[in-house]
Amino acid sequence: MGKITNEELLQKVTAQFGGNVTNVSEPYGLLTVETSREQIIDVLSWLKADEQLQFIYLTDITAIHYPEEQGREIGVIYHVHSLVNNIRIRIKVFLAEGDVNIPTASAVWNGANWMERETYDFFGVNFTGHPDLRRILNVDDMTVYPMRKEFPLEDPNRVDKKDYFFGR
Amino acid sequence: MQNFPAYTDTDLQSELSTLNLGPTHPATHGVFQNVLQLDGERIVSGVSTIGYIHRAFEKIAEHRPFYQITPLTDRLNYCSAPINNMGWHMTVEKLLGIQTPKRVDYMRIIIMELSRIADHIVCNGVLGVDTGAFTGFLYMMEHREAIYEIYEEVCGSRLTTNVGRIGGFERNFNDIAFAKTRKFLETFPKALTEFQNLFNRNRIFVDRTKGVAAVTAEDALSYSWSGPILRATGVDYDVRAMNPYCSYEDFDFEVPVGTTGDVYDRFLVRNEEMWQSLRIIEQALTKIDKEDKNIFHADVPEYYLPPKEEVYNNMEALIYHFKIVMGEVKTPVGEVYHSVEGANGELGFYLVNDGGRSPYRLHFRRPSFINYQMYAPMSRGMLLSDAIINMSSLNVIAGELDA
Numbered sequence: 001m002g003k004i005t006n007e008e009l010l011q012k013v014t015a016q017f018g019g020n021v022t023n024v025s026e027p028y029g030l031l032t033v034e035t036s037r038e039q040i041i042d043v044l045s046w047l048k049a050d051e052q053l054q055f056i057y058l059t060d061i062t063a064i065h066y067p068e069e070q071g072r073e074i075g076v077i078y079h080v081h082s083l084v085n086n087i088r089i090r091i092k093v094f095l096a097e098g099d100v101n102i103p104t105a106s107a108v109w110n111g112a113n114w115m116e117r118e119t120y121d122f123f124g125v126n127f128t129g130h131p132d133l134r135r136i137l138n139v140d141d142m143t144v145y146p147m148r149k150e151f152p153l154e155d156p157n158r159v160d161k162k163d164y165f166f167g168r
Numbered sequence: 169m170q171n172f173p174a175y176t177d178t179d180l181q182s183e184l185s186t187l188n189l190g191p192t193h194p195a196t197h198g199v200f201q202n203v204l205q206l207d208g209e210r211i212v213s214g215v216s217t218i219g220y221i222h223r224a225f226e227k228i229a230e231h232r233p234f235y236q237i238t239p240l241t242d243r244l245n246y247c248s249a250p251i252n253n254m255g256w257h258m259t260v261e262k263l264l265g266i267q268t269p270k271r272v273d274y275m276r277i278i279i280m281e282l283s284r285i286a287d288h289i290v291c292n293g294v295l296g297v298d299t300g301a302f303t304g305f306l307y308m309m310e311h312r313e314a315i316y317e318i319y320e321e322v323c324g325s326r327l328t329t330n331v332g333r334i335g336g337f338e339r340n341f342n343d344i345a346f347a348k349t350r351k352f353l354e355t356f357p358k359a360l361t362e363f364q365n366l367f368n369r370n371r372i373f374v375d376r377t378k379g380v381a382a383v384t385a386e387d388a389l390s391y392s393w394s395g396p397i398l399r400a401t402g403v404d405y406d407v408r409a410m411n412p413y414c415s416y417e418d419f420d421f422e423v424p425v426g427t428t429g430d431v432y433d434r435f436l437v438r439n440e441e442m443w444q445s446l447r448i449i450e451q452a453l454t455k456i457d458k459e460d461k462n463i464f465h466a467d468v469p470e471y472y473l474p475p476k477e478e479v480y481n482n483m484e485a486l487i488y489h490f491k492i493v494m495g496e497v498k499t500p501v502g503e504v505y506h507s508v509e510g511a512n513g514e515l516g517f518y519l520v521n522d523g524g525r526s527p528y529r530l531h532f533r534r535p536s537f538i539n540y541q542m543y544a545p546m547s548r549g550m551l552l553s554d555a556i557i558n559m560s561s562l563n564v565i566a567g568e569l570d571a
Contacts, residue, residue: 114537
């Protein structure tokens with residue numbers, strides 16, 4: 001266990017951001033908080049710059065799609081790690097499907113660049129201010145965001161698996 | 169990116185030429201492309217294009233029961249597939265709240281450290297090849313073969329191993345597996361010593377690697393590097409030591425770090441890690457002798473498939489078998505992030521479960537993907553031949569890069 005406990009970390013975060021940090025939970029020991037897209041860069045840069053916390057290491061950025069949750073369909077999830085205190089925090093920002101803009105974290109960490117490109121590629125999250133927001137793993141002329149739930153695993157238009165080829 | 173100065177017009181010596189390094193260039197050791205602008209032999213700028221073997225594992229995983237995702241993880245870093253398998257099992261076990269017996273942990277550690285050695289053998293061997301020395305690679309390959317033979321005894325396959333199950337192993341290690349591991353512990357140190365003698369103070373090798381692609385700790389952290397290449401810059405971040413999983417806290421080992429972060433330091437760090445892995449395996453073999461020989465999985469009948477002969481003769485076993493195969497076992501709702509120290513760095517699994525038979529969302533934090541993004545910016549101003557060995561020393565595995 002680290003030198004800072006989740007409670008202390010949460011106290012510091014709430015002291016700094018108050019009501020802007022909501023939905024606190026602790027699944028499997030990892031402190032998880034939610035914030036808004038207006039606050040996310042402030043939260044991340046504060047976590048990184050704070051002398052005691054020193055969350056200098058961005059572990060991961062990814063997203064998740066909840067089609068049923070009206071107005072909060074797309075969640076962007078940040079995992080940040082303080083190597084000094086050996087504690088991690090997970091920060092979520094939920095966006096409406098029609099308005100998937102969120103400021104980029106690539107000014108805080110260079111490593112966020114490709115993680116955000118991957119998230120854009122698969123979920124269509126538009127990271128505003130990103131220096132080079134292009135698709136990264138899929139082909140450039142793809143028109144859909146394949147990790148969204150409405151996108152089927154297999155191409156519904158493919159004909160090589162039609163039943164009549166197999167005498168069915 | 170401000171850390172890597174752009175090449176200005178005044179630096180130019182000749183007309184620019186464009187070089188497509190990849191997607192199938194022999195020096196890239198995998199399928200990825202870099203479009204380089206060259207001024208003579210010096211790289212002015214580069215653009216990395218990746219995704220040539222993207223197989224949509226995260227999407228496929230959303231449609232598969234947990235135990236069928238293990239073979240997908242094989243194909244991430246295929247040079248050390250068992251680490252990925254174990255990482256996945258441990259993630260699911262964390263979600264389900266399964267406590268594995270110590271003997272299972274030690275068995276896992278043996279197989280994970282063996283695969284770490286196998287991965288480092290390939291990386292350092294190939295670094296030798298790219299600097300013009302084929303001997304080391306050929307010489308070390310024999311010992312990777314020995315490791316693969318141990319895999320074969322344990323699980324029957326060599327490259328994409330699909331080893332282990334949720335809760336433990338599919339079968340116990342047999343005596344041959346232990347004998348082969350012991351034999352490996354005897355023969356490999358000699359080979360590794362000889363390998364180091366070939367390279368460590370070799371004038372040609374040192375001239376080619378020292379000071380090449382040196383990276384500061386600040387840059388490495390800012391680019392979220394992890395694994396041996398981060399440790400070569402002097403940051404002692406090793407998941408095994410920092411967030412011990414799988415009983416790593418029971419073991420004595422050191423986390424080797426470099427100072428300059430150049431190709432030579434990465435080479436040395438990987439070599440030293442192999443020594444540490446040998447130490448860990450040795451301790452694991454001693455510890456495993458004290459445990460009950462017949463334990464190779466946790467007692468979790470809801471999640472661990474019963475032996476086949478029981479399925480046909482025992483009502484309970486049949487029910488569990490049916491429930492597991494048909495995906496009718498209740499799983500807790502929740503989200504879990506678990507990371508293991510892969511051969512290339514922090515391999516993380518972010519699993520969101522809604523209680524169904526397959527993950528609601530599964531994200532792989534792939535070290536190769538994240539490590540590789542500094543490659544194009546750091547290549548600016550570098551000689552083409554240096555960029556090639558820089559790529560070998562990053563040990564980017566295409567399967568892990570593209571997922």
